[in-house]
Amino acid sequence: MTVYNFNPGPSALPSEVLERAKDSMFNYQNTGLSVLEMSHRSPLYEDVHFQAIADVRSLLAVPENYHILFLQGGASLQFAMLPMNFLSPGKKAGYILSGSWSEKAYQEASRIGAAIVLASDKDNNYRSIPAVDENHFADDLAYIHITSNNTIFGTQWDALPTRKSIPVCVDASSDIFSKPIEWDNVDLLYAGAQKNAGPSGVTIVIIRNEFLQTANKTVPKYLAYDTHVKADSLYNTPPTGSIYLLGLTMKWIKENGGVKGMEAAAKKKAGLLYDAIDASGSFYQGHADKASRSCMNVTFTLQNSELEKQFLQEAKARGFIGVNGHRSVGGCRASIYNAVPLSHVEALRSFMIEFQKAHA
Template sequence: MEADRVYNFNPGPATLPLEVLKEAQAEFLNFHHSGMSILEISHRAKQYDEVHQQAKADIKELMGLGDDYEVLFCQGGASQQFAMIPLNFATKEHPGNYVLSGSFATKAYKEAELLGVGEIAASSKDVDFRHIPTQDELKINPEASYVHLCYNNTIYGTEFHYVPDTKGVPLIADMSSDMLSRPVDFQKFDFIYAGVQKNLGPAGVVLVVAKKDMLAKSPETLPTMLRYSTFLKKDSLYNTPPAFCIYMVGKVAAWIKANGGLVEMEKRNQKKAKVVYDAIDNSNGFYRGHADKDSRSFMNVTFRLPSEELEKKFVAEALEHQLSGVKGHRSVGGMRASIYNAMPYEGALRLAEFMEKFRKENA
């Protein structure tokens, strides 16, 4: 690890590829011989347009999607998408159906419920969101306008390992924390969105990848900036976009391509997750994983220790070993290690070794 840098296990804003950070640093003051920083350049400039279009092209290539899909760059975080999706697509006659698998899936449902257009298709709340609802548990209204799910749950450490069969109802997924982390049949989804600060870039932009015909359906009665059709028609340039964030997303997408694409990302992420989960499973109960094994996330490993006092000690000593951001979410407690694409295997291995050392000293 580079001098003075830690292994950053924070869930978001999260670790970024070191190579990408260095590239951005090298061209920060004078972007593509423009004499200006990317932070200063006009979003109408040719140099920025190249960044914008290349980022879109690389993302679609990685996802294996064709011209029937469009890439949008929105703002307001995934939280604004929770409201925009039902505003654009749901009605009382054709409500949105929601699969509740964790905190953010529930927040998305609450926005639709507030508008009177939300229904619950399945929920694992009764078991403290320890598992992902199965296909058999899904009760989808055939008149629904869409089925919404959160593909990876950062707080609870669970992840979908299948694509639900929605019987023809459009499928929408919040992939904020596992976007471009593994091959998925993205063509089975009609609409995907991701706050990029977990796995793709800095906070400030939301990536939307969706079918063009769906994006075009926005009601004209909505305010301009709440219509997906506005972003579609204006190539996400109706207003000044978060250019630096999009630039960084493009850099990360190019980095993924250069490092073997989604197939290689999956291999790396499975290897990292295994070494940390093995430390949990081989601890004789000292560490207790939150998620059921068949629902475990490759992105966020969550676990508890025997007491809150030991958990506080674990966090403090981990930082002394250059392991930062391992404290769990306040609503769940315990530990959470976020091992996104940019986390090197050495970081996961260092964490596992520290876990074993801490267990031996405190069991």
């Protein structure tokens, strides 16, 4: 039976990446050493490390005045590390709430200093991206934080807010490498790798140098971004295996049209599923408002809980893995990250149509 992996994270890796890893990861360049056991101070590993950084810069067209870091702790550590570095006394951190992860980021910042909610769609059960007017933000904001894609509710920023004078920080964990990034509007961006960039274990942080210079100087050394910038992300032992696989994933993205190729594929895959939902006559009901729909996570419900349960049972029996919604909200969700093949999305769409015909 074919397995169709729609897991929200860790999510599917490209089959080509897995094949290359099988061939090279466990006897790297015929040295008799796997990438997992090489010294991170060795020239062999440094080649892996710095090539991966260079490929991230190339794919995302990151300007030279931005530093690219490979850190650990996932986006969850960034929820705390960001305000520790940039939320100083007398300033406030402004958070735009568009889902559960932006809530968690806000809550963590509130433990560290003064954090405020600038806009929120919580009262609407996070069905849309909240409207933002940067012209009315107070001057005492240290930064503005947004979550570019919301995995649980299936909403996504179509474009980042236009940066004025206040730094903008972005959690792009679930849509990095799926579309180009407008760097003029970003001062710091972070993303756990385990959805579009590789396996779990490594977190990408990209930070404007001018913003870095404003960081607090009293942060514990390991939690200061500047520590890792100066050490080229080699301050302590990095997750070498995860970074190697991230590097292979970067090469795969390059070979498949780059970020613009990923964007075109994402729109096509998402369109197939949203078309099936919209044409179902409310048999399937999308959670997100149409203007805020995500190209990464398609969320929907069925007409009642019993039908939904049956749908998920039959989907699993047919090889569709990870289609159940997040445990906090229920429903159904198809996570269609870069590595999910178009053919798998077509198979899910066909199953949805077939199920509707049998149960409508």
